[in-house]
Amino acid sequence: RPPPPPLPPALPRRRRFRYTELRQLLVEPIQGDGKRRVQCYVVRHKQRVGSTRFDFYMCLSKEQDMYCFTGRKQKVAKGCYYSISLDSDERKRSKGQSEESQFIGKVRSDRKAVEYWLYDDGANPEKKEEHGPLRREMLFVSFVNSLRNRNPGAMEVVVPGVDAAGDAVPIRPSAGKDGIQELLKKNDLTSIVPLKNREPKWNPQSNMYQLDFNGRATLASCKNIQLHPKNGADSDVVFLMGKVEENKFNVDFKAPLSCMQAFAFALIVFDNSSGAF
Numbered sequence: 001r002p003p004p005p006p007l008p009p010a011l012p013r014r015r016r017f018r019y020t021e022l023r024q025l026l027v028e029p030i031q032g033d034g035k036r037r038v039q040c041y042v043v044r045h046k047q048r049v050g051s052t053r054f055d056f057y058m059c060l061s062k063e064q065d066m067y068c069f070t071g072r073k074q075k076v077a078k079g080c081y082y083s084i085s086l087d088s089d090e091r092k093r094s095k096g097q098s099e100e101s102q103f104i105g106k107v108r109s110d111r112k113a114v115e116y117w118l119y120d121d122g123a124n125p126e127k128k129e130e131h132g133p134l135r136r137e138m139l140f141v142s143f144v145n146s147l148r149n150r151n152p153g154a155m156e157v158v159v160p161g162v163d164a165a166g167d168a169v170p171i172r173p174s175a176g177k178d179g180i181q182e183l184l185k186k187n188d189l190t191s192i193v194p195l196k197n198r199e200p201k202w203n204p205q206s207n208m209y210q211l212d213f214n215g216r217a218t219l220a221s222c223k224n225i226q227l228h229p230k231n232g233a234d235s236d237v238v239f240l241m242g243k244v245e246e247n248k249f250n251v252d253f254k255a256p257l258s259c260m261q262a263f264a265f266a267l268i269v270f271d272n273s274s275g276a277f
Contacts, residue, residue: 147273215243
């Protein structure tokens with residue numbers, strides 16, 4: 001298996017990264033002035049045999065894209081499970097935490113695919129055979145209504161907050177306790193950031209509700225979504241997903257999100273809207 005792609009030798013000045021190690025760059029919140037979003041895109045590969053594959057790319061410049069992740073849906077008895085890897089050829093999580101494994105995280109859901117969680121590659125506290133640091137919980141999403149019902153406003157999206165050093169606050173729930181969902185229920189917002197779906201506004205000229213994507217979405221889709229801080233202005237968009245081709249979707253994000261959180265939320269949108277355009 002080829003090694004993961006190295007960081008480009010020279011990045012454009014307008015994109016400054018604090019990390020030099022690939023995993024940190026992709027897992028920790030993106031750095032910046034808080035005004036510009038990082039432009040990325042996800043490509044869906046529908047396959048007759050096996051599960052659909054999703055590849056995620058970051059746009060470094062108009063001429064240069066960087067491959068980041070591949071997500072694949074794995075067969076499980078309950079809910080859904082997407083593995084996230086730094087290697088497009090790695091089909092499942094390697095046993096054990098070896099340096100050769102390119103597994104970097106996973107998305108899990110409940111039985112009804114209504115609630116979703118993103119975890120890194122740490123140890124599951126409920127499995128005694130796994131050793132090492134406990135896994136970090138990096139994203140929680142709860143849908144009130146499925147995106148298949150074309151009501152994307154009915155959801156809760158929560159990510160860990162960012163500390164003074166610019167890193168995500170580590171949330172490592174032990175045996176299902178003190179996770180993001182529990183903190184949200186307690187209304188303890190000291191270490192989490194709730195996000196809200198941006199709602200379309202009525203346009204009297206077109207006689208319909210519209211949401212401006214500034215050219216980042218060119219095709220209609222229930223997957224076209226924008227998120228902003230729940231307690232902030234709806235114009236402060238921290239995540240945007242817009243359909244531009246049959247199997248290509250732009251994904252833009254900024255802090256407090258990381259690259260992996262943005263990709264994971266895109267996977268969740270694909271999964272929850274399965275069967276919808």
